[in-house]
Amino acid sequence: QKELLKVNHLKQYFPIKGGFFGRTVNHVKAVDDVSFEIYEGETLSVVGESGCGKSTTGRAILRLDDPTEGTIEFDGEDLLSLSKREMRNRRKDIQVIFQDPYASLNPRQTVAKILTEAMEIQNVVPKNKRRERAIELLETVGLNAEQIDRYPHEFSGGQRQRVGIARALAVEPKLIVCDEAVSALDVSVQAQVLNLLKKLQREFNLTFLFIAHDLGVVRHISDRVAVMYLGKVVEIADKKSLFENPQHPYTKALLSAIPTPDPENKKERIVLKGDVPSPIDPPTGCRFHTRCPFATDLCKQDIPELRNLDHMEEGHRAACHHIEKIVSGDMKPNY
Numbered sequence: 001q002k003e004l005l006k007v008n009h010l011k012q013y014f015p016i017k018g019g020f021f022g023r024t025v026n027h028v029k030a031v032d033d034v035s036f037e038i039y040e041g042e043t044l045s046v047v048g049e050s051g052c053g054k055s056t057t058g059r060a061i062l063r064l065d066d067p068t069e070g071t072i073e074f075d076g077e078d079l080l081s082l083s084k085r086e087m088r089n090r091r092k093d094i095q096v097i098f099q100d101p102y103a104s105l106n107p108r109q110t111v112a113k114i115l116t117e118a119m120e121i122q123n124v125v126p127k128n129k130r131r132e133r134a135i136e137l138l139e140t141v142g143l144n145a146e147q148i149d150r151y152p153h154e155f156s157g158g159q160r161q162r163v164g165i166a167r168a169l170a171v172e173p174k175l176i177v178c179d180e181a182v183s184a185l186d187v188s189v190q191a192q193v194l195n196l197l198k199k200l201q202r203e204f205n206l207t208f209l210f211i212a213h214d215l216g217v218v219r220h221i222s223d224r225v226a227v228m229y230l231g232k233v234v235e236i237a238d239k240k241s242l243f244e245n246p247q248h249p250y251t252k253a254l255l256s257a258i259p260t261p262d263p264e265n266k267k268e269r270i271v272l273k274g275d276v277p278s279p280i281d282p283p284t285g286c287r288f289h290t291r292c293p294f295a296t297d298l299c300k301q302d303i304p305e306l307r308n309l310d311h312m313e314e315g316h317r318a319a320c321h322h323i324e325k326i327v328s329g330d331m332k333p334n335y
């Protein structure tokens, strides 16, 4: 499988200004040494609670913010070495769908204008063919040709998200970053939009980076899943492996909150103590140690690396010092 995107040691520290002179007094370590890859044609979901750094990671890939450190290779090219202008051209290949299409669609533009303008900016489709192409795109996303001259407010939330998807598709991208793309929609509409995304992925060989907090949604759409906690990836694996065999104590707790339909197979709900600590002064060592039922002194001192696990299938990685002992039962949780 071809790696389309490779994120290496990405850091995003946002300065906090203070004092009399507006000096930088501290940093929000929103993303702190994150690495992962996305293969062509797959959906990698990045999941975690709000503030874990998943959206910040997406924004860095889109170059909406410039990262503090690290590299982001797209199709073999380091995006961070590109000038703003070169990056604008690259945006043809990397598009985004946000949670709230209403905020990202110009309310004074008709759908025809929204779609043809996107084509114009990236210079894709000859000028005299753009309206025709816009109509095709509407039909591709499940809307009608007659709706082409309407304004965003004339659509329902789900339809508006379809317009947002059509706009992303208009420039024929390779990668689409979906940041909480269905979070604002009703559950039944969510399923329709997720199914549409899957259909489009097959049709156009699209690759998705799917940022979400809802594990049900993630389970529906993903091929692989990365779990983030407080600015770090703590586990990454194939969806099946991750959902059926979570390894990291945080992932286990997160997944234990999903209700299971099968009463025979009831999992115990793991309730973590305390809240997620502040990303301004994150815990030393393993960032999860303040809440982890297995934490030891080593966990407080050493940062665990995201590493392959011998007892799991290839590509299942987790960042925890004690996984082997937890799995074998040699370590008991201290709830």
Ligand code: SF4
Binding pocket: 248, 249, 250, 286, 287, 288, 289, 290, 292, 293, 294, 295, 296, 299, 304, 319, 320, 321, 322, 323
């Ligand atoms: Fe828990 Fe330690 Fe593993 Fe972190 S490294 S998840 S604190 S056992």
Ligand code: MG
Binding pocket: 054, 055, 180
């Ligand atoms: Mg977010």
